[in-house]
Amino acid sequence: MISIFFALFTMQAAPHADVDWDKEFGVEERVRDPVTGEFPVDPYTQDDRNAGAEPFGGTAMAAHFGGQDGIRRIAERTVALSESDPRIASIFISRDTVRLRRTLFEQFCYILGAGCAYTGRDMVVAHAAMGVRMRDMNALVENLQQAMREENVPFAVQNRFLAKLAPMSHDVVAP
Helix, strand or coil: CHHHHHHHHHHCCCCCCCCCHHHHCCCCCCCCCCCCCCCCCCCCCCCHHHHCCCCCCCCHHHHHCCHHHHHHHHHHHHHHHHHCCCCCHHHHHCCCHHHHHHHHHHHHHHHCCCCCCCCCCCHHHHHCCCCCCHHHHHHHHHHHHHHHHHCCCCHHHHHHHHHHHHHHHHHHCCC
């Protein structure tokens, strides 16, 4: 049996060196924008309503988060924790985390009333076909909570923010 396998293996022809295997199998190379570092996406209408929640009134919430700088650190830390979290890391492997970091910051900044516009896609479109489950969403929220703790966001303020984000789970989690 082993000799038959070995004979078949050695008779196999070597692949042609001049064949473009990516083209043969329909693999398209994705090229990042040289300015933003993001992969291009299909056109969509940019609207703050795409952020998925109405912003808090005033600037108190943003101040608790350390303004735009603190919000940026929280968004970036949330993504970094999620990329290294074995429960959900696979979701982030084939995603444009450059774009994710930017749009997550914009979303948080807009919702917290820190003076940002949200330029990302709406939650349904952005998460379509990702297969996000409720346990994935829970892991992401735990990572967000860790990032907020690291920035010393008061617990009650964290809860107010999470309550604002919670209804979005219906648009993000796969049916």
